[in-house]
């Protein structure tokens with residue numbers, strides 16, 4: 001039996017599971033929640049630009065609880081792949097969520113964080129100092145319009161590399177990253193590559209995620225319309241992106257390419273009118289991933305004395321929006337006035 005990765009099976013996780021299983025080198029257990037019943041009974045319905053139409057597709061094991069190694073007396077997994085949304089300001093934290101599936105004091109299981117944002121590895125360092133951690137930077141376009149129905153309309157381009165951690169010899173996560181790239185690529189349907197510099201890749205992706213995600217979410221304009229809207233590129237998008245470019249350099253010496261701002265604005269054809277994930281989440285009434293996408297680069301940039309006035313305003317707006325979502329979900333109390 002091959003190594004056993006274990007994604008959560010939303011839009012990104014389902015396609016990751018397909019890629020790993022079609023290669024034949026991995027046996028995948030997925031952990032599901034709202035789509036568990038339908039996927040367990042009928043399998044996924046997948047329309048994928050990489051894999052075509054898959055009806056009733058099921059990974060090797062489908063579960064509705066995170067495996068508890070101790071209580072279920074399970075051997076440790078080779079890889080745990082985390083592809084939930086990452087929302088540290090709303091419990092449970094991702095560490096609490098997957099802790100039961102990670103062995104304590106062992107480097108047997110490698111954790112891949114297949115999520116957007118900066119510093120997402122940090123919460124794992126103290127509770128799991130011996131766990132090799134990998135970073136997955138995904139450029140896929142995938143959505144789950146209804147439970148178990150996955151629509152992937154942008155090819156899966158995935159970079160995997162090691163998050164350096166002080167406790168572990170860097171050769172260990174590097175080797176595991178290469179092994180996972182091999183498993184992920186084996187099916188020949190995806191562009192998955194090993195990256196020796198995922199910090200660079202994360203900051204590069206933040207030029208999109210820290211800027212267009214909140215700008216599109218706040219304005220309600222997709223990444224095509226924001227290019228057409230009067231003054232939005234010069235007044236909002238370019239200033240925000242330049243702040244990220246400056247922060248990448250000041251915080252950790254990451255020098256992004258000179259044309260990164262224009263290249264990121266034009267990364268999708270205008271007429272694909274793509275809604276970044278934060279805009280989609282807001283429209284669905286879901287919590288938004290604003291802390292890792294926007295808050296962390298902003299805090300790091302400000303600590304390194306980079307002026308970030310545009311990102312500061314975007315961050316405060318996103319934070320207020322998150323509060324509004326918390327109110328609609330009954331997580332905050334509003335004295336006196338009950339109507340939302």
Ligand SMILES: NC(=O)C1=CN([C@@H]2O[C@H](COP(=O)(O)OP(=O)(O)OC[C@H]3O[C@@H](n4cnc5c(N)ncnc54)[C@H](OP(=O)(O)O)[C@@H]3O)[C@@H](O)[C@H]2O)C=CC1
Pocket residue numbers: 008009010011012013031032033034035083084085086097114115116138139140141142143144277289
């Ligand atoms: N979608 C995309 O095109 C891209 C997404 N990303 C990033 O990838 C990450 C994953 O995004 P995406 O796949 O779109 O997100 P989705 O919301 O589609 O999937 C997340 C999945 O995690 C499940 N989940 C969350 N909490 C739990 C829990 N406590 N127990 C069990 N399951 C849980 C959700 O279940 P439930 O449905 O019940 O909430 C859902 O199925 C994010 O960080 C995103 O920013 C990066 C590039 C592109």
Ligand SMILES: CC(C)(CO)C(=O)C(=O)O
Pocket residue numbers: 116138139140141208209213275276277278
């Ligand atoms: C850049 C993009 C659109 C897809 O890879 C994304 O990461 C998001 O929507 O959050």
